[in-house]
C-alpha cells in the first residue's frame with residue numbers, strides 16, 4: 001500500500017463512511033487517534049525533527065500536505081481551447097468527468113418517468129469561494145435559478161455551515177436544509193416524514209413556521225461550544241485565522257493566514273483535539289473542520305432525505321448532487337455505489353472524484369439549474 005500521508009487521510013475517510021450501521025462509531029478513540037496520525041510512526045523516521053518538536057505531529061500525520069493541496073487556485077479557461085499544458089490536462093480530465101451541460105440530453109433521457117431530486121452544496125457551488133466566509137453571497141440570478149428549480153423538483157442544500165447560517169444566506173423557504181455536513185437537517189413540517197427516527201424532533205423556525213429537525217449529534221453541542229471557544233483562544237494571535245461555530249461542528253479557516261504559519265495553526269488545532277477523542281478532523285477548502293465522531297456525513301444525509309421524502313426507490317427517482325468539496329465526496333460515493341443518479345463535481349482544475357460529471361464553476365451550476373427548469377417547463381406545456 002502506498003503510505004503517503006495524503007493516502008492515509010483518504011483511507012481514514014473511507015473507514016468512517018463505510019460499514020457501521022449505528023450512529024456512534026464503535027471505537028471513537030482508536031479512530032480519532034488513527035485520524036490524528038498516531039499510527040504513522042514510519043513517517044516520523046523520515047521527517048527531520050524540528051527543534052522543540054512543535055510542528056512534528058502535523059508534518060508527520062499528513063495534515064500539512066492536505067492543507068497545501070486544499071483549494072488549488074481557480075483557473076479561468078476561455079473557450080474550450082487548450083492554450084498551455086495545464087489546459088490540456090484539464091481537457092483530458094474532462095474525458096473522465098464530462099460536462100453536465102454537454103451531457104444534459106443524456107441526463108434527461110435517464111430522468112424519463114423518474115422524479116428528479118436536487119441536492120446542492122453551498123460554498124463553491126452556489127456562491128463563489130471568497131476570502132471572507134461572511135461575505136459568501138449568492139448572486140441574484142443564482143437565487144432565482146434555485147427558487148425555480150425548487151418549484152419543480154424537491155431541492156435540498158447540504159452544507160458544512162450551520163443550518164441557520166445557510167438558511168440565512170439562501171433565504172428560500174421552499175427548500176430542505178442540512179447544515180454541519182448533514183447532521184443538522186431541517187424540513188418544513190408540511191413535508192411528510194415517512195420514517196420514524198428517535199432523533200427527530202418538532203420545532204419552530206425563526207419565522208415561526210413549524211419545522212421537523214433531525215439532529216443525531218445533539219449531545220455534542222456543549223462539547224462543540226467548548227472546543228470552539230478554545231480554538232478561538234489558541235488561534236487569536238495568528239493573523240488571518242478565523243474560527244466559526246456551526247453548532248454541530250466548528251471550522252478553523254487558514255485561507256488568510258500566511259503559509260509560513262500553517263504548521264503552527266495546524267499544530268494548535270491538533271493539540272486541542274488530543275483532549276477530545278470524540279471529535280475528528282476533516283479537511284475542506286483552506287479550512288480544518290472539527291466534527292463529532294459519528295457515522296454521519298453528507299452521503300448519509302442524502303439517503304436520509306430521500307427516505308424521509310419517500311423517494312428512495314431508485315427505479316422511480318433520479319437524485320442529482322452538485323458539490324465542489326471533499327465533504328461532497330461522501331454524497332457522490334452514495335450515488336455512485338447505489339448506481340443511482342448523478343454526482344456532479346464543480347471544479348475548474350483536475351481533481352480525483354467519485355462524481356460522474358463536472359461543471360466548471362458557479363456560473364455553469366446556474367446554467368445547469370436553468371436548463372433543468374426550461375426542460376421541465378417545456379414538458380408541462
Ligand SMILES: O=P(O)(O)OC[C@H]1O[C@H](O[C@H]2O[C@H](CO)[C@@H](O)[C@H](O)[C@H]2O)[C@H](O)[C@@H](O)[C@@H]1O
Pocket residue numbers: 121122123124128129130131132133134136158159160161244251253255284285286287289325327
Ligand atoms: O459544505 P459547504 O457549503 O461547501 O461549506 C464548506 C465550508 O464553506 C465555507 O468555507 C469555504 O468558503 C469560504 C467562502 O467562500 C472560504 O473563505 C473558505 O476558505 C472555504 O473553506 C464555510 O465558511 C465553512 O464553515 C464551511 O465548512
